[in-house]
Amino acid sequence: MGSWDTGPFHNDAAVGTAERFDSLFPAELPPWLHRLFDVAVAMPEGPLDTDMAQEVVAAAAVTASQCPGGGDVDLSSGPRDPVPPLPTGLRPKAAAALDRVLAHADAEVDRWYDRARGEQWLGNVQQIRLILAAPASGPEPAPPRRQREVxxxxxxxxxxxxxxxxxxxxxxxxxxxxxxxxxxxxxLRTAELDSLDRELRAKAARAGETLAQVAEGNHADVQASGVLRFTGVELESLGARFVLADRYLRDLADRYAHAIANGTDQAVAPRSAAARARTTPSAAAGAEPPPAIAAPTASSHRTPRP
Structure with missing residues (x-):
């Protein structure tokens, strides 16, 4: 995994976490964060997977930034858009998940090529943990309303x-x-296309920010394991899926317009009901009975002699 600085969002896995913050609707953020922290706490004993540990640190940093004293949390390279108020009930879960990271933090510090930098990273994580432990002040924020962006x-x-x-x-x-x-x-298809559009915009914006830094002479983010390593492939893949979903939605819209124009707006009767309508009881009563079939005679079962 590539890390270029000691902040909670200064690594590849945390960049993906920042993109999730930007791509999800406000109402979708709390369930996603609850799930992330719960999964980290429920993992078997031992150090967490490195990517998961960095995702937990990044998500906990955003949660801590809304706590008393959280204004000093370093969110550089984090979410581009302001994060709506998160439920205070997320804070103890974030703290418990962060404890899983800190339980094996010494091994993580040893991975840094410069131990002093690793210890600086550890100090930042410990500071986030202290902020999460501060008592909550004020009432629980109201659940954010889902805002349907265009x-x-x-x-x-x-x-x-x-x-x-x-x-x-x-x-x-x-x-x-x-x-x-x-x-x-x-x-359904409109929601699918909107989701792809939202994800594509967030990914492109993240790549644009990185390229803007490169244009200013900061090449730290464009290394062999940096954030641009897979960005081009991801953008092309998302773009291809977006084009297919857009074509499908346009075709579906044409079919819908055709249905409205031709008046196919009435409920379709089930086939069994339509079949029953063809033969009503009165019609059946007036119908003549079928002709009787004569019973076969005994000679009819014999084979004629030549």
Missing amino acids: FAGLLLLRDRFGIEDPWDLPERHPKGSTAHALAEQLE
């Missing part, structure tokens, strides 16, 4: 159909209708 999927539907919320689109049509089924697919 990404590619919603932009497409806004331009085509003038809607602001694809999540309400299926409610416009009767359940069981073709339009309702297509609207549900539009809802």
